[in-house]
Amino acid sequence: xxxxxxxxxxxxxxxxxxxxxxxxxxxxxxxxxxxxxxxxxxxxxxxxxxxxxxxxxxxxxxxxxxxxxxxxxxxxxxxxxxxxxxxxxxxxxxxxxxxxxxxxxxxxxxxxxxxxxxxxxxxxxxxxxxxxxxxxxxxxxxxxxxxxxxxxxxxxxxxxxxxxxxxxxxxxxxxxxxxxxxxxxxxxxxxxxxxxxxxxxxxxxxxxxxxxxxxxxxxxxxxxxxxxxxxxxxxxxxxxxxxxxxxxxxxxxxxxxxxxxxxxxxxxxxxxxxxxxxxxxxxxxxxxxxxxxxxxxxxxxxxxxxxxxxxxxxxxxxxxxxxxxxxxxxxxxxxxxxxxxxxx
Numbered sequence: 001x002x003x004x005x006x007x008x009x010x011x012x013x014x015x016x017x018x019x020x021x022x023x024x025x026x027x028x029x030x031x032x033x034x035x036x037x038x039x040x041x042x043x044x045x046x047x048x049x050x051x052x053x054x055x056x057x058x059x060x061x062x063x064x065x066x067x068x069x070x071x072x073x074x075x076x077x078x079x080x081x082x083x084x085x086x087x088x089x090x091x092x093x094x095x096x097x098x099x100x101x102x103x104x105x106x107x108x109x110x111x112x113x114x115x116x117x118x119x120x121x122x123x124x125x126x127x128x129x130x131x132x133x134x135x136x137x138x139x140x141x142x143x144x145x146x147x148x149x150x151x152x153x154x155x156x157x158x159x160x161x162x163x164x165x166x167x168x169x170x171x172x173x174x175x176x177x178x179x180x181x182x183x184x185x186x187x188x189x190x191x192x193x194x195x196x197x198x199x200x201x202x203x204x205x206x207x208x209x210x211x212x213x214x215x216x217x218x219x220x221x222x223x224x225x226x227x228x229x230x231x232x233x234x235x236x237x238x239x240x241x242x243x244x245x246x247x248x249x250x251x252x253x254x255x256x257x258x259x260x261x262x263x264x265x266x267x268x269x270x271x272x273x274x275x276x277x278x279x280x281x282x283x284x285x286x287x288x289x290x291x292x293x294x295x296x297x298x299x300x301x302x303x304x305x306x307x308x309x310x311x312x313x314x315x316x317x318x319x320x321x322x323x324x325x326x327x328x329x330x331x332x333x334x335x336x337x338x339x340x341x342x343x344x
Contacts, residue, residue, distance in 0.1 A: 183228040234260045
């Protein structure tokens with residue numbers, strides 16, 4: 001199925017994306033005015049460097065921390081370069097790099113807030129990231145943008161389950177062009193999460209198993225520079241643990257999440273905070289109150305200074321659950337510490 005027919009076939013669930021223009025890069029190369037700024041490999045590399053720099057910061061301190069810098073760079077640097085003069089090869093590389101920047105801003109918007117304005121911004125940026133990636137003929141970047149949209153839909157809950165499934169399925173359609181097993185595991189785990197939300201346990205289990213096979217084949221391989229190279233086996237263990245929790249298998253979920261923390265470690269502060277927040281929740285649901293308090297104490301240590309809606313949600317969830325234990329001194333202390341994370 002080509003990109004000009006899949007929208008109709010998906011029943012309209014993806015219609016907001018629009019249809020990529022396969023000839024956009026070529027047409028811009030032919031029609032750029034003579035006085036347009038000349039763009040070369042240096043500008044492309046500058047965007048990639050900025051994506052890494054801003055992305056590393058956001059991974060540590062949350063999407064709300066430097067989003068304004070990313071938006072400014074897009075509008076004042078990358079945007080004008082798209083309207084410049086360049087060869088077709090440079091144009092496709094420029095589109096791909098800009099897709100990464102736009103996707104990063106979408107992720108930052110999603111992590112910054114979950115109100116209607118942030119949801120619309122996130123959707124807008126991810127859709128444009130997908131268009132740029134598809135026009136650049138970069139299947140991994142296109143799949144990553146669709147995955148971002150799927151994750152956003154999944155976060156909105158069961159009422160978006162059909163859209164989540166359609167987006168995750170479309171992201172999977174790009175994997176036939178990918179040889180990197182780490183990338184395949186990345187999109188398969190998202191497909192498994194969407195299937196679990198949709199109530200299709202068989203499809204979720206099958207996708208999760210395929211994802212495990214692919215990620216385990218990368219266990220001793222160094223991470224590369226591709227967009228999905230951050231999806232290490234430790235992050236897979238965390239993602240799979242959360243999927244298993246959604247499917248009701250709390251024992252396996254806790255094993256996977258603890259495995260992610262203890263065996264592989266998670267090098268980003270924001271990620272560690274999220275994992276610890278979920279670990280506390282899982283332990284409490286299993287009746288391990290002391291274990292939950294221990295995980296939540298570590299969560300609060302990691303979460304300090306992080307500007308992320310996911311961290312705020314985890315803090316609020318923790319406070320609501322701990323309110324059931326008003327006579328426990330440690331529970332009260334943790335609840336009071338968590339209240340500081342809810343001030344926006």
